Amino acid sequence: MYREALSDLSRLEDRLNVASLLESLASLAAKAGQPVRAFRLIGGADRLRQEINSPRPLAESPRHARTLHLARRQLAPEIADAELAAGRRMTWPEAVAYALAE
DSSP states (O other), X not given: OHHHHHHHHHHTTOHHHXXXXXXXXXXXXXXXXXXXXXXXXXXXXXXXXXXXXXXXOGGGHHHHHHHHHHHHTTSOHHHHHHHHHHHHHSOHHHHHHHHHOX
């Protein structure tokens, strides 16, 4: 369901909702024991939010913090930081392609 929505939103260039879905997929990845994927998706969402000047809503902050905490518990700090940075280097179409690949 997330993947279909992400594909549709990407086609419509609805970048705000794309960022939100990337964050949701990051949360699922962290819960599924895929911390590298989680960090890259978070990084992609971070960059996209910065580009469209749309900070994460305060209501989403607790979920974001939980996702980061869970993913960080699964990786060495330097690897976590590197993966987050790798996600932030992705353009939003690259982040969407990464999210849809699996």
